[in-house]
């Protein structure tokens with residue numbers, strides 16, 4: 001009882017679920033298998049001294065003890081200083097942590113205020129596990145180190161007047177690339193994490209393929225994946241953080257495709273492009289809802305009351321009331337109001353004569369109204385059963401120049417094709433070849449390579 005009243009037929013045809021809406025969909029990746037691995041770590045750049053974040057230090061920072069003990073107020077300590085380390089607990093403030101290490105609360109607060117005043121760290125964005133080292137002397141806080149993020153330490157000490165001063169020092173990090181690849185038996189996610197990739201790299205990987213593959217239903221034993229992503233290592237060669245995913249590849253029964261990260265110099269919009277320069281991003285998402293099943297497909301249906309056969313102009317997705325509904329593509333809201341049997345109904349006008357429409361909604365997203373511009377993947381409303389509906393579901397329609405089409409069979413217009421830009425294509429091909437060079441270097445080893453099309457973040 002989850003389709004339009006006039007369209008009672010149901011099927012169990014699978015609904016595709018774009019993965020671009022967050023970690024929820026990544027659960028799908030968890031059921032895939034363990035992976036055998038080929039990976040290599042490559043240092044990049046002749047100097048290899050790109051420090052992410054703020055300006056990198058030209059030389060390695062002096063050890064903390066040297067910095068602190070050469071400070072004038074520490075030149076003749078009455079008692080030996082003690083060093084205490086601790087990590088931030090869940091829901092603990094930084095002041096709370098430093099106080100827990102033994103510093104008086106007022107001194108901890110004053111010292112840390114210098115970090116906030118200089119905007120060296122955002123107190124609202126601290127994560128549990130953050131490490132701090134305090135230097136205590138005779139019950140007083142003398143100095144403090146906060147390990148803000150891998151490779152970036154914040155130092156607080158006294159100046160000659162006894163005022164707190166703070167400085168950020170970045171470790172000298174070397175940029176390189178790591179390749180992670182292998183057959184999928186149970187989980188891309190688990191394996192990638194085990195190999196040192198972060199959540200972000202896996203999320204990016206899933207997002208790149210969200211328009212092309214259903215990770216829940218279209219990954220089969222024997223399929224394989226490949227990722228290449230940036231890594232930063234410290235002076236000892238230890239990887240301290242991972243950066244952008246520069247290559248995402250899938251070799252499977254359902255799909256074999258690879259995408260390269262590239263920022264076209266003309267529009268500056270970073271995206272992933274296949275080997276021919278076609279964007280992974282599609283004009284419209286395949287389905288505007290996650291976790292739903294198709295309860296009634298597009299096509300001719302017998303009307304339950306009149307008995308006449310008529311066209312079901314959309315696709316019905318059964319889902320609980322309140323399930324978010326996303327804008328299938330960028331566009332402008334043309335209608336957001338009740339409309340007869342459709343109940344609460346939204347029409348979005350897209351480029352090139354395309355429109356998408358969404359019926360039976362329980363409510364609209366806050367602020368959504370006629371004339372508003374929406375972006376692909378933005379929540380526009382919530383599943384309901386308003387209008388001529390016998391149960392909560394989304395009735396989704398796609399129109400091309402006024403004619404209804406089957407959204408599930410739609411040959412989706414792609415995003416940008418770089419081949420159409422003769423001034424951009426050579427730069428893309430150069431980047432592609434550089435990334436392919438990294439991919440070809442499967443064993444462990446060092447390769448000096450700099451991705452000219454993908455300069456590291458300043």
Ligand SMILES: [Zn+2]
Pocket residue numbers: 003004007296312314315316394395396
């Ligand atoms: Zn319908």
